[in-house]
Amino acid sequence: MSEAQQPEQAPLRFIYCNAEGEVSERTLSKWIEAGHYVKGHDAAKGRVLTFRKDRVREYLDGCESLLIGPSAPPPPKPARQASPESRPQILFTGYGAAPRKALESQASDAGLAIVQTVTKGLTFLACGPNAGPAKIEKARAQGVYIVANQHLQALLQTGELLDEQLDAD
Secondary structure, three states: OOHHHOOOOOOEEEEEEOOOOOEEEEEEEEEEEEOOEEEEEEOOOOEEEEEEHHHEEEEOOOHHHHOOOOOOOOOOOOOOOOOHHHOOEEEEEOOOHHHHHHHHHHHHHHOOEEOOOOOOOEEEEEEOOOOOHHHHHHHHHOOOEEEEHHHHHHHHHHOOOOOOHHHOO
């Protein structure tokens, strides 16, 4: 079926609770499902936004049936006391060598296992200022949690994964 012949995609409506505890109703058009996330055009905000499925409180109008996996568990917390092989894995991308080495040391101290490539067990992809969008989308589709550069310290210090910058408002 050509693009012109494809049926109109139903909007995805849900109640969302962001990292600050603010609850809002969201409606997405032209949305896609990617691992632990849904991404689409939010008419109220006038731009494409990404939402974590574990923060969706309720799907409206039976929208959960539109998704392959409507729910997702929250991201695991770093585990300082766990053995290195059982800790959540993190990969750093888009950072220079020196900053990446310092961040890897902090992440290890916080209870994360450092990996150098995308693995099946990868939990977090930490994205620096030069992270490529293709790698981020691939990681999302694989079920990896994306950590924006501005939220990395919160993850390392508190274990909490905040929403992406654009999704927090």
